[in-house]
Amino acid sequence: MSGLHIGVHFALVWICLGTIVEGAPVVPDADPAEATDFYQLFNNPDAHLSLATAPTTLDYITEHGYPAERHYVTTEDGYIISLFRIPYSHNLQNEDQQRPIAFIQHGLFGSSDSWPCLGPDDALPFLLSDAGYDVWMGNARGNRYSRNHTSLSTKHPNFWRFSWHEIGYFDIAASIDYTLSTENGKGQTGIHYVGHSQGTTVLFALLSSRPEYNAKIKTAHMLAPVAFMDHMDDFLVNTLSPYLGLNNAYSRLFCSQEFLPYNDFVLALLYNICRTGSVVSDFCSSSNDNTTQEGRTNKTASYMIIGVMPAGVSTDQILHYMQEHQSGHFREFDYGTKRNLKYYGTETPADYPTEKITCEMHMWYSDNDEMAAVEDVIRLSVTIPNAIMHHMEDPLWDHGDFAMNWEVRYYINEPIIAIMNKHEAENPQ
Numbered sequence: 133m134s135g136l137h138i139g140v141h142f143a144l145v146w147i148c149l150g151t152i153v154e155g156a157p158v159v160p161d162a163d164p165a166e167a168t169d170f171y172q173l174f175n176n177p178d179a180h181l182s183l184a185t186a187p188t189t190l191d192y193i194t195e196h197g198y199p200a201e202r203h204y205v206t207t208e209d210g211y212i213i214s215l216f217r218i219p220y221s222h223n224l225q226n227e228d229q230q231r232p233i234a235f236i237q238h239g240l241f242g243s244s245d246s247w248p249c250l251g252p253d254d255a256l257p258f259l260l261s262d263a264g265y266d267v268w269m270g271n272a273r274g275n276r277y278s279r280n281h282t283s284l285s286t287k288h289p290n291f292w293r294f295s296w297h298e299i300g301y302f303d304i305a306a307s308i309d310y311t312l313s314t315e316n317g318k319g320q321t322g323i324h325y326v327g328h329s330q331g332t333t334v335l336f337a338l339l340s341s342r343p344e345y346n347a348k349i350k351t352a353h354m355l356a357p358v359a360f361m362d363h364m365d366d367f368l369v370n371t372l373s374p375y376l377g378l379n380n381a382y383s384r385l386f387c388s389q390e391f392l393p394y395n396d397f398v399l400a401l402l403y404n405i406c407r408t409g410s411v412v413s414d415f416c417s418s419s420n421d422n423t424t425q426e427g428r429t430n431k432t433a434s435y436m437i438i439g440v441m442p443a444g445v446s447t448d449q450i451l452h453y454m455q456e457h458q459s460g461h462f463r464e465f466d467y468g469t470k471r472n473l474k475y476y477g478t479e480t481p482a483d484y485p486t487e488k489i490t491c492e493m494h495m496w497y498s499d500n501d502e503m504a505a506v507e508d509v510i511r512l513s514v515t516i517p518n519a520i521m522h523h524m525e526d527p528l529w530d531h532g533d534f535a536m537n538w539e540v541r542y543y544i545n546e547p548i549i550a551i552m553n554k555h556e557a558e559n560p561q
């Protein structure tokens with residue numbers, strides 16, 4: 133996700149928070165009886181806001197002639213999430229051969245929709261498919277494709293009681309196991325993983341808290357890796373996290389609910405907010421203005437990606453990031469002393485033991501990334517035994533460029549596929 137998008141969403145956090153704080157009585161520990169399912173609320177076909185007929189990742193894949201599948205996976209804690217798959221390449225006609233598995237995971241506010249947007253010449257899933265891989269795209273719980281549970285309704289606040297810890301610990305673990313259990317996956321030792329932004333955080337959380345999953349990762353590619361956030365330079369986060377990054381009345385009021393789901397209403401809101409001249413339009417660009425200059429990214433694809441975001445997240449995911457920014461720790465969610473004692477048996481959550489991340493871990497990072505600052509990436513990498521660093525030479529390369537830059541194929545996607553191919557050649561199944 134680019135600075136633009138992050139900025140937009142944090143602007144909305146800011147606006148929502150303003151509204152909440154002004155408009156609602158502060159009842160810190162109140163448990164709302166029923167959460168609002170915004171997704172249902174704004175699904176109004178009469179107003180041409182039908183979510184049922186909106187294109188899905190299947191459409192974004194099949195429009196280019198590639199085969200596409202949707203799979204449902206139930207996690208250990210009951211969430212039913214969707215994976216999308218390009219099982220083989222119609223160009224290679226390789227459906228009868230064993231294909232190595234590549235799994236790619238979106239960032240905060242994103243979904244599997246983000247990946248195919250650059251089209252077959254540049255987008256990672258298509259390039260991977262044409263390189264002979266069995267390509268899977270994950271979807272975190274709560275987003276437009278992962279809104280079901282074996283027992284909880286999305287209207288129940290407990291549905292939204294998760295952060296990126298649970299996305300890593302449960303969703304990514306279940307997704308990896310699922311891909312390996314398919315007919316093509318049987319007999320394969322592991323998968324290749326690519327994540328962007330939150331898609332990296334969730335893998336760091338998984339591999340340090342369930343180290344046995346390291347053995348299931350052949351190579352991992354962390355684009356704009358986010359774990360420590362002390363040096364993050366985002367105006368709104370800097371402004372907000374002193375309030376939301378600590379356990380207090382604001383953060384309790386804001387926690388465990390759905391934040392801005394995917395829908396046309398939110399979309400309209402985003403466009404209006406970011407209109408030139410609007411009061412908050414400055415917040416729509418990142419603090420470093422050069423990251424949004426014309427000509428660096430494919431605008432058509434950017435708008436497509438904006439158009440499919442935000443795809444539904446829990447406010448706890450945002451709070452958890454803000455906690456990191458405040459505390460300087462990479463650790464589990466901080467519920468406040470009393471509840472921490474109950475959940476963890478300690479007053480503060482323990483740090484993730486990142487030294488247990490032992491798989492081949494490639495870190496792709498840049499100097500101009502407002503979310504993943506170089507200092508924070510380096511601090512993490514020195515704790516990871518098999519970290520391999522890939523520093524972007526372009527001094528302007530930013531958080532969103534990892535997904536949308538014109539030259540993402542040349543600088544990111546092809547090098548990643550070359551590393552995967554090398555691993556496959558050296559470790560035949």
Ligand SMILES: *[C@@H]1O[C@H](CO)[C@@H](O)[C@H](O)[C@H]1NC(C)=O
Pocket residue numbers: 249250251254430431432433436
């Ligand atoms: C930009 O993205 C659009 C949408 O995927 C694609 O159709 C177009 O070919 C891209 N343009 C260039 C120059 O890569």
Ligand SMILES: *[C@@H]1O[C@H](CO)[C@@H](O)[C@H](O)[C@H]1NC(C)=O
Pocket residue numbers: 212280281282
């Ligand atoms: C949710 O999952 C259940 C299976 O546990 C299924 O019967 C139901 O149709 C699903 N609901 C939606 C909206 O997909």
Ligand SMILES: *[C@@H]1O[C@H](CO)[C@@H](O)[C@H](O)[C@H]1NC(C)=O
Pocket residue numbers: 420421422
């Ligand atoms: C943006 O780039 C221009 C040159 O392209 C430079 O003069 C300016 O100082 C840069 N601004 C920031 C905020 O980095």
